[in-house]
Amino acid sequence: MTFRDEVAEHAQTVDDILLRADDREPDRDLLDALFRAVHSIKGGCGTFGFKRLGEFAHVLEELLDAVRSRELRLDLEVTDIVLRGNELVRGLLAAECDEGSVDPAEVQRVEAAIAAVLARRTVPAADAPSPEHRWLISITVADPARRESVIESLRAAFETLGFLELIDPNDADAWRAELRTTRSDHELRDLFGFVGSPDDQFLVTPVPAPDAGFGFFDDAPGAPPAAANPPVFRNADADVVSSEASVAQPKAVTSSTIRVGVEKVDHLVNLVGELVIAQSVLTRAAEAVSGPARDALETAVSEISRHTRDLREGVMSIRMVPLGTVFGRFRRVCRELEERLGKRIALRISGEETEMDKGMVERLVDPLTHVLRNALDHGVESPEEREAKGKSPVAAVRLAASHQGGEVVIEVSDDGRGLDRDAILARARERGLSVSESPSDEDVWALIFEPGFSTANAVTDVSGRGVGMDVVRRNVAELGGRVELRSAPGAGTTVRIRLPLTLAILDGLAVRIAEEVYIIPLTAIVESLVPAAGSRLRIGTGEVLAFRGDYVPVIPLRDRFSDGTAEPSDEVICVVVESGNRRAALEVDALEAQLQVVVKSLEANYRAVAGMAGATVLGNGRVALILDIPGLLGTIA
Amino acid sequence: MESTSPSTITILAVDDSASIRQMVSLTTTGAGHRCITASNGAEALALAQNTSIDLVLTDQNMPVMDGLTLVRSLRAIPRFSGIPILVLTTETGEEMRARGRSAGATGWLTKPFDPATLLAVIDRVTARRVA
Numbered sequence: 057m058t059f060r061d062e063v064a065e066h067a068q069t070v071d072d073i074l075l076r077a078d079d080r081e082p083d084r085d086l087l088d089a090l091f092r093a094v095h096s097i098k099g100g101c102g103t104f105g106f107k108r109l110g111e112f113a114h115v116l117e118e119l120l121d122a123v124r125s126r127e128l129r130l131d132l133e134v135t136d137i138v139l140r141g142n143e144l145v146r147g148l149l150a151a152e153c154d155e156g157s158v159d160p161a162e163v164q165r166v167e168a169a170i171a172a173v174l175a176r177r178t179v180p181a182a183d184a185p186s187p188e189h190r191w192l193i194s195i196t197v198a199d200p201a202r203r204e205s206v207i208e209s210l211r212a213a214f215e216t217l218g219f220l221e222l223i224d225p226n227d228a229d230a231w232r233a234e235l236r237t238t239r240s241d242h243e244l245r246d247l248f249g250f251v252g253s254p255d256d257q258f259l260v261t262p263v264p265a266p267d268a269g270f271g272f273f274d275d276a277p278g279a280p281p282a283a284a285n286p287p288v289f290r291n292a293d294a295d296v297v298s299s300e301a302s303v304a305q306p307k308a309v310t311s312s313t314i315r316v317g318v319e320k321v322d323h324l325v326n327l328v329g330e331l332v333i334a335q336s337v338l339t340r341a342a343e344a345v346s347g348p349a350r351d352a353l354e355t356a357v358s359e360i361s362r363h364t365r366d367l368r369e370g371v372m373s374i375r376m377v378p379l380g381t382v383f384g385r386f387r388r389v390c391r392e393l394e395e396r397l398g399k400r401i402a403l404r405i406s407g408e409e410t411e412m413d414k415g416m417v418e419r420l421v422d423p424l425t426h427v428l429r430n431a432l433d434h435g436v437e438s439p440e441e442r443e444a445k446g447k448s449p450v451a452a453v454r455l456a457a458s459h460q461g462g463e464v465v466i467e468v469s470d471d472g473r474g475l476d477r478d479a480i481l482a483r484a485r486e487r488g489l490s491v492s493e494s495p496s497d498e499d500v501w502a503l504i505f506e507p508g509f510s511t512a513n514a515v516t517d518v519s520g521r522g523v524g525m526d527v528v529r530r531n532v533a534e535l536g537g538r539v540e541l542r543s544a545p546g547a548g549t550t551v552r553i554r555l556p557l558t559l560a561i562l563d564g565l566a567v568r569i570a571e572e573v574y575i576i577p578l579t580a581i582v583e584s585l586v587p588a589a590g591s592r593l594r595i596g597t598g599e600v601l602a603f604r605g606d607y608v609p610v611i612p613l614r615d616r617f618s619d620g621t622a623e624p625s626d627e628v629i630c631v632v633v634e635s636g637n638r639r640a641a642l643e644v645d646a647l648e649a650q651l652q653v654v655v656k657s658l659e660a661n662y663r664a665v666a667g668m669a670g671a672t673v674l675g676n677g678r679v680a681l682i683l684d685i686p687g688l689l690g691t692i693a
Numbered sequence: 694m695e696s697t698s699p700s701t702i703t704i705l706a707v708d709d710s711a712s713i714r715q716m717v718s719l720t721t722t723g724a725g726h727r728c729i730t731a732s733n734g735a736e737a738l739a740l741a742q743n744t745s746i747d748l749v750l751t752d753q754n755m756p757v758m759d760g761l762t763l764v765r766s767l768r769a770i771p772r773f774s775g776i777p778i779l780v781l782t783t784e785t786g787e788e789m790r791a792r793g794r795s796a797g798a799t800g801w802l803t804k805p806f807d808p809a810t811l812l813a814v815i816d817r818v819t820a821r822r823v824a
Contacts, residue, residue, distance in 0.1 A: 095805050102712055270779065270814050272800035273790075277768065278777030278818075279799050 058317075059104050063149050066093040068384070070142045074135050075387040083188055083236065087130070090138075091120040097145060109148040112163060116141045119170045127177040137169045139388070188218070188236055190263035191244060195231045198255035207231045209251050214244075222409065234263055318414065321374050328364075328371045329654035335364045336675035372561065375415075379457045379466070380408025382421050386428055386455055393432045400439050400450040401432060407457035412464050412557060416535055420466070420555075423531040426524050427468045427551045428455065435472035435549050445546065447471065463537075464557060469550035475543040480504060501541045505529045505637050526637075533635050533686055536562070536579045562655050564672075566648035566680065567631060570618030573680045574644075575653055575672060580685040582632040582639060584647060601641040603632055608639045609692050635686040642688070655682065667691070700819050702747035703727040707737040707763065708781065709755040713804075717750060720808040726815065734758025738766050741773065748818050749778040750802065750811075753789070761796040768797040777818050781806075 073090050094117045101110030119138065122128040144163055150156035195210065197203040211233075214220045218237030235244070241260040248258045272279040342350075342357045383405050390403045412420075431453055439449035457466045477500050484491050484503045492499060503509055507526040529539050537555035556562075556579065564575035565584070583603075591602045592610065600607040610630065630641040653672035658665055658681075669684035704726055706717040714730040721728040729744065731737035735758040737751065749767065753760040760780050767773040777799040782789050793801055802814060 092805060099710060099712060099805070270800060270802040270806070270810060272777075272817075273794045273798065276794065276799045277775050277797065 059100050060149060060153060061315075062100060063097050063109075063145065066097050067142050067145050067149075068381075069093040070138065070145075071388065072384050074139055074142075075384060075391070084124075085190075087120075087124045091117065091124045094120050094145075106149070106152045109145065109152050112141070112144060112148055112167070115167050115170055116145070119174060122174060122177055128173060134173055137166060137173065141166050141170070188238055189240070191235045191237065191241060192223075192259075192261045192263050193233050193235055193244070194257075194259040194261075195248075195252075196257040197231075198253065198257075202253070206251055206256065210248065213247055213251075217244075230257075316374075318375075321371075324371050325375060328368050329656070331364055332368055332654050333673040333675075333677075335360055337677045340675045340677075368561070372413075372557075373411075375413050376411035376557075377414045377417055378408055379410045379412060379417060379420075379464075380405075382417055382424075383408050383455060383457075385421070386424065389425055389428055390432065390453065393429065397433065398438060399432065399436050401436060401453050402450050403453050403455065405455045410457040410459055410464060412555070416555065419531070419535060420553075423528040423553070424455075424466065424468070426528050427553075428453070430525070431468055431470040431472065431549065431551070435470040435474075437473050460554075464555045466553045466555070467550055468553075469548060471548040474545040474547055474549055475501060475504075475541075476545070484509060497543075501543060502637065504541075505539070529637070530686070536577060538579070562653055562682070563650070564653050564682065565631070565650050566674070567629075567642075567644040568646040568648055569613050569644050572617065573648055573674060573678070574613075574617075575680050575682040576631060576633065576642070577669075577682065577685060578650065580633045580635055582634050584629060584631045586627060587630050587641075601630055601632075603639070603641065606639075608632060608641050610641045610643055611688060611692070612643050614643050614645060633685050633689070635689045638689045638692070640689050640692060642683070653680075653682070701725055701727070702815065702819060703729070703745060704815070705729055705731065705737060705741065705744070705746045705749045705751075707731045707734065707749065707751040707755070707760070709733055709752060713752065713781070716808070717811065720811050721815065724812055724815070734760060734763035734766070737763055741767060741770070746773075746776060748815065749773075749776060750781060751778065752781045752804075753793075761792060761798075764793070764796040764798050779814065 070090060070093050073086055073093075094113055098110055098113035098117050101107070101113060116138070119128070119134070119141075123130050123134060128134060140162075144158060144166055147156060147158040148163075151158050193214070195207060197206045211220065211231075214233070214235050214237075217239050218235055221234045221236075223232040223234060237244075241262075244260050245258065248256075252258055339357050339361060342353045345353055386405070387403060390401055393399070394401050436451040436453065437445070437447075442451065443449050451471055453468070453470045455466075455468055457464060459465075477497065480500050480503055481491060481495070484506070487506075487509060489503060489506050489509065491503070504525050505528075509526070525539075532539050532553055532555070535555055537553055540552040540554070541549065542552070543549040562575070563578040565578055565581060566573050566575055568574075587601055593600050593602070593607070599610040599612070601610050614628075629644050629647060631644055631647075632639060632641050653674075655670045656672055658668055658671050661671070665681070667684055667688050668681045669687070670682045671679050672682060674680050704717070704721050706714055706721075706728055707730070708714050708717070709732050711732075714732070718728045718730055729740060729746075731740050733755045734751070737749070738758070741749075749763075751760040751763050758766075764778050764780065767776070767778060778797070779800050779802045780789075780793045780796075780798045781802050781804050782793070790801055800814075802810070
């Protein structure tokens with residue numbers, strides 16, 4: 057953990073708090089946390105000699121101190137200044153590390169803005185005690201089959217009462233959350249009474265007020281007499297509703313975290329990759345052994361295989377980060393657009409705890425931003441238009457993530473006007489895209505992913521979703537995922553992005569082309585087939601294959617990859633692959649096996665090779681190249 | 694005991710940040726206490742071997758030896774088994790406190806703290822000693 061990471065983390069905290077503070081008056085704790093984050097940045101700068109950043113953080117800190125002491129309200133203007141200031145903190149940090157520069161004029165502008173708002177500080181009114189409570193809620197559902205439904209309905213109910221924050225989404229035993237609300241603990245318990253069964257456990261305890269700034273643990277060595285202690289959370293305070301008094305103790309918080317540099321984790325991932333390869337070599341070798349040693353060897357090998365698999369899963373899970381780390385910024389995108397477009401939007405985010413490979417999460421930000429912008433810009437109507445249609449003036453936009461099988465599914469949906477079928481068809485014809493006679497809705501929606509579909513002056517009536525959707529599809533395809541779209545006129549649109557969990561391991565089909573084995577990523581494959589006689593047509597210098605009522609170009613990989621010495625095989629197999637909306641048939645000699653491979657970078661180990669996405673080592677110890685399907689398809693004129 | 698009166702105590706402040714050390718030192722000596730400082734757990738442990746100390750304030754995240762390790766190490770020394778040890782933390786979460794508690798810390802002090810809070814803590818500790 058470097059100081060740089062630390063500053064980045066504090067800056068993220070500032071963003072998170074401000075974006076959270078959106079809809080309600082932030083309480084003291086939040087304002088304190090805001091101040092602390094900037095204070096920590098400033099403190100560290102002194103130690104590390106980041107002079108410019110330190111000076112700026114100091115100014116920002118002064119502003120937040122005024123906010124914290126209620127001399128200034130955290131209104132839109134102040135929020136905006138702090139957000140801009142926070143961006144500058146990031147910029148200045150990069151500049152201190154010689155990785156960028158900052159517009160000095162912006163620094164001056166923000167500093168001037170801070171000085172201006174500080175000048176109109178008022179003497180704080182007596183700090184009225186906030187009527188808001190902070191409750192620590194812990195729910196244990198006795199019957200696992202009911203767990204999800206009980207918790208989901210309670211979660212939804214709690215969210216309407218105030219601000220709900222999950223404490224440890226990974227805790228399998230109890231669902232724990234902190235709720236800030238004006239409701240009493242009795243009201244919460246009544247609510248639970250509707251949903252829970254007598255066997256379930258529901259605990260509501262007050263969150264200790266950290267205002268005192270310090271505290272002593274009860275009966276800890278050296279602690280002063282308990283009577284004078286500031287309030288401390290104790291199990292004994294817990295108000296318990298449970299049919300079994302004996303199991304009523306809330307679970308002790310034992311989960312803990314350590315911070316590790318990404319490069320260390322990546323090193324581990326690499327080592328495990330090597331181990332996986334060595335293990336498959338070993339498995340192959342063991343198969344060749346005969347005689348008395350064979351049984352013992354086989355047992356040992358299967359043992360190693362199992363542990364290697366577990367180890368690989370364990371190590372990969374370290375790289376997983378919750379999507380919530382990037383979802384936060386979408387609140388900001390939403391807020392900005394809301395203001396600029398004069399629309400009213402309620403953004404609901406769910407599944408922030410869904411985990412994905414860190415590298416992928418970062419690369420998802422752009423496409424997701426794009427989809428969200430499109431939804432807000434073109435999908436959602438103006439408040440007046442919505443009211444005229446009998447809808448709520450506030451549009452509901454949902455950003456939801458979840459695990460489904462081995463995939464992560466992210467959905468962006470709105471309850472806006474939906475896609476306009478006729479407008480899209482008209483637009484497509486105008487742009488000269490081929491459209492079938494009576495296209496299904498699916499065919500029509502697919503048109504907006506066409507590169508030629510959108511232009512900067514796309515009519516808004518076309519609900520403008522064409523803007524850059526081809527880029528979104530390409531970005532997602534590069535991550536091994538795909539985009540689906542559903543829409544109903546007047547009812548809204550849902551864009552669904554499906555992605556693999558990680559990029560470091562890939563499900564692939566091993567194919568043989570001219571004596572060499574290559575890997576085709578499984579996600580890119582539409583179908584593998586032996587072309588029927590007459591299904592291949594020669595057109596000009598190339599060939600096409602009749603496939604599902606269409607013609608797809610054939611890429612003769614055998615010719616391309618062979619040095620001419622390999623015997624042509626009797627039977628040619630075509631693997632039809634897809635990327636974005638392009639398809640092609642790859643000509644191969646044989647299908648070898650479907651397998652999981654550890655992806656190795658060619659660039660890092662050799663050099664970038666056109667048409668190859670990477671390499672892997674097979675069970676027999678040989679290197680196999682992984683085909684870059686988007687790249688190969690791009691070579692077709 | 695080196696303390697000359699019940700209300701004067703010796704404080705060991707452990708923090709890798711020089712500004713925090715200075716702030717604790719100025720505040721406590723200004724109030725008539727004695728303050729020695731260390732910039733990490735290992736340094737603090739070495740100091741503690743041959744100094745009489747009444748209160749330890751330690752940061753959690755430090756190079757060489759972190760705060761919780763220091764707490765555990767100090768508690769292993771019989772002389773330190775009953776000395777108040779407070780962990781300075783920027784994290785107000787339950788989790789951090791639970792970890793502090795299980796390591797044997799007496800309590801916590803949330804960073805950043807102002808001099809008044811620090812003196813309030815010392816008052817509480819000395820109150821115990823007077824009582």
